[in-house]
Amino acid sequence: MQRLLDGIVKFRRDDFENHRDLFKSLKSEQKPHTLFITCSDSRVDPNLITKTLPGELFIIRNIANLVPPYRETPEYVSTTSAIEYAVLSLGVENIIVCGHSHCGGCAACLGPAERLNNMPHTKRWMELAIPVRDRILKEIAKDDIEARRWMMEQANVVEQLKHLMGYPYIYEKTISGQLMLSGWYYIIETGEVFIYDKNLGEFRLANG
Structure with missing residues (x-):
């Protein structure tokens, strides 16, 4: 302290x-230009990574940088309401979903389900990543643990971009050119950031 x-x-x-x-x-x-959605992981610092000052980024952090699919609900929805506020009230120009290496949430999702039994709310939250997990488990051999993890972390970013496009107001603003979506993958131990290239279907190193 x-x-x-x-x-x-x-x-x-x-x-x-x-x-x-x-x-x-x-x-x-405040007039932030970018909504930055990333993991709650203490090793990820959005302002440090992007060299931005206060007022530039509107930041949403949660376990495994997940974006719930769009739905209208009377429930209290933190991530969904923050996205809504950033886009419709603050008028951000960009949305970035930033995943990272060695993500504990993705690793837990790939592991035995009972591992999270003592954390019921976390277990429920990670259900959002199950579709991605199931694809990875089918595509990558079970003995290649490292490949499964980094593929899960990257595929998870792409999946959240798809979820964002399911938000009617995001879809409209993106199609009209008022809003730009981007998926990033940050390597903690090297400081490198890879950006998803939709045309190539892969992450490419950001070189400026």
């Missing part, structure tokens, strides 16, 4: 002072 408290002091003394005008401009409104 002390480390966090020290961080607060350092932020106020250094970072805030260096960007005082920026924070002042953000006082009354």
Whole structure:
């Protein structure tokens, strides 16, 4: 805890002072250009990866960067409502779904179902990834664990892009050119980011 408290002091003394005008401009409104959907994993830092400042990214984080299929429901839906707000209220120009290497959620989904029995809400959430998991289990030999994992992580990103296109307002804005969707795959240990090429059906290294 002390480390966090020290961080607060350092932020106020250094970072805030260096960007005082920026924070002042953000006082009354936010106008992020991008909705960034990624995993809750503590090793993934969207602003660090993209070198963006406060006010640029509207960030949604959840286990395994999942996007529930669109449906109208009276339930409390955190991810769905945040997507709705970002697109319809904030008017973001881009949506990025960013998966990553060594994803614990994807690994758990590939493992025995009983592994999550003591975490019922997590188990229920990961049911969203079952269609992807089932395809991977059929396509990749069971003894090639590493291949299954990275294929699961990448295929999961592509699946969430498909889910996003099932949101009527996202579909309309994408087709009209008002909104751009992109799938990223971040390698933790190398810092590399691979971007999904829809035409080629594969992830390609981002080189600027």
